[in-house]
Structures are given as structure tokens and as C-alpha cells.
Amino acid sequence: MNDSPGWASPGSSPSDGERPGAPSDQQASGDSKWSAEQPPPGDWSSPAAGPTPPPQAPPQQGQGWGPYGGQQHAGPYGSPYGGQYGYPGGPGQWGKPPAAKPGVIPLRPLDMGEILDGAVATMRAHWRSVLPITLVVATVVQVMSVLLQKYVMSDLALAADPAADIEQTINTLGTASAVSFGAVFIQALGGIVATAMLTMIFSRAVLGNTSTVSAAWREARPQLLRLFGLTLLMGFGFALLVVVLIVPGILARSVGLAVLGGFAALPLAIWLWTKYSLASPALMLEKGTVFKSLGRSSKLVKGAWWRIFGITLLTSIITGIIAAIIVWPLTFLGVALFGGGMGGLQAGTASTAWGALILSGIGAIIAQTIVMPMQSGVTVLLYVDQRIRREGLDLELARAAGVENYGTTGG
Template identity: 90%
Template sequence: MNDSPGWASPGSSPSDGERPGAPSDQPASGGPKWSAEQPPPGDWSAPGAGPAPTPPPPAPPQQGQGWGPYGGQQHGAPYGSPYGGQYGYPGGPGQWGKPPAAKPGVIPLRPLDMGEILDGAVATMRAHWRSVLPITLVVATVVQVLSLLLQKYVMSDLALATDPAADIEQTINTLGTASAVTAGALFIQALGGIVATAMLTMIFSRAVLGNSSTVSAAWRDARPQLLRLTGLTLLMGLGLISLVTVLIVPGLLARSAGLVVLGGFAAVPLATWLWIKFGLASPALMLEKSTVFTSLRRSSKLVKGTWWRIFGITLLTGIITGIIAAIIVWPLTFLGVALFGGGMGGLQAGTASTAWGALILSGIGAIIAQTIVMPMQSGVTVLLYVDQRIRREGLDLELARAAGVENYGTTGG
């Protein structure tokens, strides 16, 4: 029996193991779980909207109407499944094919293929750009301004610190200052990424239902979970750092290059496996209103058995976004070096990386690239989470009812 929580609307209470509105004497665990039963129409409402209207009872099946939840007979298919059943398509029996799925938002409510996941992310960016782009633009601008200042001043200080003429005390002070500034910049970057991820998750979850969202509404829905999302991000980051440290430090202590290389070869695939295994924890935490460790368990459960598929989609997304970023950033970087950094001579002298003109042009390119790439990466993660829940838990039924799709998941005679 399915023990998955329901689709929690942004801003609702937790739904881990208990159906909202269930009697108070119903146990949270050990008893029947509500997600295995079909909730009554209108039980789940779309974020920011009232309850969905109660659909009328399904009409009796008629010959030639099609099959499944799309208005006709269905033979041999599970309850609510849009697959299987009669040979035919909606509007005429006796022909091969499958019915079109309901699509209230950016994706059809059925298991998705890789192209549909990528298209859904792009479609959300295009349809809801007034909400998506301001979030990513602000975060990308703050991050790049800090990076520019870091590269301009801290890198110059590091160059002075490595000068043989500098005394030891000056070198230590400069390195300490540079380390503190770098750590502060990285912290602000991580904080900005967490805020952007949380708000984008809410926007994409609404887009699945065909609902729009404002920046203020996304912030209001995401804010209650920000502290937990920060804890999840720090936990995953520290976990990966600890893993790499445990596998590589013994070789460094033993001063064995072979042992270091062996530890590195072991760390990369193991870290990749863990990163994909827990890659859906962020949307699970935000949309199910769960805790840090519950979201990690949910991600592990959803990814189980489909690790390679999720890895492939994640890798392809990384390649696509990397190419997009390179197309935008590198031309502006080369132009900045050529115009303001002294060209090849500046590169050889090391002055090109600290020239204001080159840094500004490179930063502008990075801001544009991150503004485009960040929502695409977040969108793919959210849609992977939705797709896995549709495949494993029949989430499409709840989404259809939340979107007000009538007669979805009903059977004929």
C-alpha cells in the first residue's frame, strides 16, 4: 500500500503520512495511508485558489467515444490510468494510439519523457518570466558583484602575498584576509542560491497546475521552509566534503600520490551516486512541507530503481546549461580582455584578470547566463520530482483534481 504524502499546496500544513482533514484519532503511521485511496473531488485545491468544483458523474460509455479518463470505455487498464485499454484513440475505435493527457499547465499529467521535462522547464520560464526572471536576475547580480570585487581586490592581494620580497607576517595576514573574504562571498552566494531555489520551486509547482505566481506570493509560500532548506543544503554540502576528505586525506598524510589518485577515483563516482540519490530532496522538502531527514528519505525512495534515468537527464541538463552559459560568457570575456586587459600581453603578465573593463564585461555575461540557466536547472529538478511521483504514486490524479480537470481518472461501464 502506498505510504506517500499528498501533494502539499504551497503554504499548507505538512502532509507526511496523514491525509489533511482526517479524523484526529487516525494514526499517522501503522494504519491505512490516505494516498492509496482516491481523495474526493475538490479535496486538494490549487495554491492561491479556492476548492476545485465537484465534477459531475461520468456519462455512460458510448461506442466511438475513446477510452480511459478521456470519455470512453476502458478494458484491462488500472483505475485512472490513461494507458492501456481499447485499441483506439479518442473519437474513433479500432485504431492504434494512446489518448492525449490532460495538460492544465506546462506539462501533461502523465509520466514524462526527457524532452517533455526540458520543454516544461523552458515553457515555465517563457510563460511566467515576470516572476522567474526578477528572482534569478537579483540573485545573479548580487553573486557576480561579489565575485567581481573578490577577483579585483583579493586576487591582487594574493599576488602580493606570493611575492618573495614580502615578509612572512604580511603574507599570513593577507592570506587570512583573503580567506575570510572568500568564505563570506561563498556564503552569500549559497544563501542567494537557496532563496532562488525555494522561490522557483513554488513558481514551478503552480505552473504545473496552470496557475501563475507573483514574486511576493512565491516568497510568502517559500519563507516558512527556508531555514530547513538551508539546513538541507549545508548537510548535503558537508556530507560531500566529508566524503572527499575521508577518501583523499589518508593519501596526503601518507604522502602517496597513488593513494591520493585512488581516493579521488573512488570519491567521484560515490559522490555522484549520493548527489543523484538525494537530488529530489529539495522539492520534496518545499512541496511536502517535510523536515530535512524526511525529505532525504523521500528522495531516496523516489529515485530508487531509476537512478540512471535521473542521472542522464541531470547530466544532459548540465551539458545544455553549460553550453548556453559558455556561449554568453566567453565572447564577452574575450572582448573584455582584448579591449581593456591588454590582450595576450595582459594575459601573460597577469593583469587581464584584474582590469576593471574586462571584469565588468565578464560579469555582465555571467549575470545574463545565470539568469537563464538557474531557472532551467531548478525547473528540471522540480519536474523530475513531479514525474517520479506520477510514475510511482499516481500524483496525476491529485494534480488533475487540484487543477479542476473534470472526469479525470474515471472509468466507463
């Protein structure tokens, strides 16, 4: 069964192999606020709220946070998105009640501003959980990066010295390559851990719940190995794309063929990157396998590729500008104070001076601490938004958040 309190509490995923509506282990033990005798989907009002409203149509598929956990239905306003909210800005919405907002986002289809605002609001409201995760990961990554630049760059300069013999050059290049691979591996591993834990924190923030670092780790840990496999598979796919389309031109010593392969690889890589951009939150929150998560991302993105690409691209631009504003002044200051200024840049010593490297690393730590949760938050909220639009997930979110009479005309 799903073990995540944030996303599994409404019910089990169909992929869990249990019947919809069956009580979970937490319900049986009394840990959950939902009793084992829950009303069927559609009868979600509190027992103290008065007479039970007329039953609604049962969901077409299972309930919960797994695939198609919400009801496929049209709300009272004729919305195909589910819930009680029609298409944002659509006709006939003058008497529409305000959207329920138990957490950082309203429970209805979101626009771009609401997604960005939800990511920032979570960082601000849950900084005690978000900040330690990103700060630790960014610090480890940047320490490795500083050591890499300090020692590997010097070794590469030594290997390029014409006076060095062949054996020394090969040994130096081998050592530099091993260190570089280790640094990249640690950076990828740190990013995976941060992404997994931040996904759990954002999933709780949608419901208006808080999460500690230890709780986020407990919820994310069972899926870490699969998330690592997903990341490795996607990286291998992009590398294979480059090998197939660009390397033949390089081997043939044809600049034109290599450039043509690059022009073909770039749009294809962007298309695949967007198509599978929601695989990570799908993997973490639906507790599925790597290939099921890729399939879920593909289905959720279908028909909304340009919208998701635009929001993700805008987020990358915003976070890139924020990072540049923080990193570049400290980098220039380090070069001026410790790297010998323009003379050091011309001599090539500025990039290996300890003072310049440390100041640049501090800037990068601050930037990553801010940028990393924003990027992860936008991805998670895009996943939630697509499921609200496609599967009526707002009903399950409202139920998990304890919103009474949600989805009824009187709500």
C-alpha cells in the same frame, strides 16, 4: 498544515498529522475554490457535470501533496503509474485519450523531451516572475565575485611575493580567506533563495496557475531555513567524502594513494548526488524536515537512478554550453579591450582589470539568469514525474487544476 497554495491545495500531507480529506484552513475561510464538503477521492466531477459517477476505490494512503498523496492504483489501461494513461509507447494504446494538460506538462509519466520542454515553457510563460528572481540573485552573486577577483587576487599575489615578511603574508592570506568564504556564503545563500522561490513558481505552473514574486516568497519563506540546512548538510557530506578518501594520500605524500582515493570518491559522489537530487523539491513542496526529504528523494530515485542521472547530466551539459556561449565572448572582449590582450594575460594583470571583470560579470549575470531557472525547473519536473509514476500524483494534480472526470474511462 501545508501552506503552499500550489501544492497543498488538493489536501493535507500525511505528515501534517491530520486525517485525509479534512478541510484546510483556506477551505474553512473560503479562500480555496474547494468547498469544505468535497466528494471523496474518486468522485471528483463538478456538481454541474451531471450525476455522480460510480465511486472508485479509496486511496490506500492520505491525499494531498505530502508523501504518497496520490492513489496507488492501476489505470483503465493497466498502467501501474496511475491515472488513465498507460506506459508511454506501450502496446494497446491506440485508442488512448490525449493527456490532460492544465499547465506546462501533460498529466502522465513524462519523457526527457517533455521535462526539458516544460522547464523552458515555464520560463517563457512566467518570465515576469522568473526573471526578477534570477536576475537579482545573479547580480548580487556576480558583484561579489567581481570584487573577490579584483581585490583578493591582488592580495594573493602580494602574499606570494618573496619580499613580503611572514606576518604580512599571514594577515593577507587570512583576509583573503575571510573574503572568499563570505563570497561563497553569499553565492550559496542566493542560490538557496532562488531555488526555493523558483520551485514554488514551477509547482504552480504545473497546475496552469501563475505566481507573483511576492507570492513565491511568502510560500518559500517558511522552508528557507530547512533548505539552507539541507544544502549545508549535503555540502558537509561531500567534503567529508573528500577528506576520508583523498586527504590520507596527501598527508602520506603518496600521489598514487591520493589518485586512487579520487577515483573512488568521484563515482561515490555522483551516486549520492543523484540519489538525493530530489530532496530540495521534496522539502519545499511536502513541507517536511531535512532528513525526511532526503529519505523521500532516496525512495523516489530508487529504480530510476540512471534515468534521473542522464536527464540531469544532459541538462547540465545544455546549460553549460549556453553559459559558455554567453560568457566567453564577453570575457575575451574584456581582456582584449581592457586587460592588455595577450601581454596582460602573460603579466597576470588581465584578471584584475576593471573593464575585463565587469564585462565578464555581465556575461555571467545573463547566463545565470537563463540557466538557473532551467536547472531548477528540470529538478522540480523530475520530482513531479517520479511521483506520477510511483504514487499516481496525476489524479491529485488534475483535481487541483479543476479537471473534471479525470481518471475515469470516460475522461
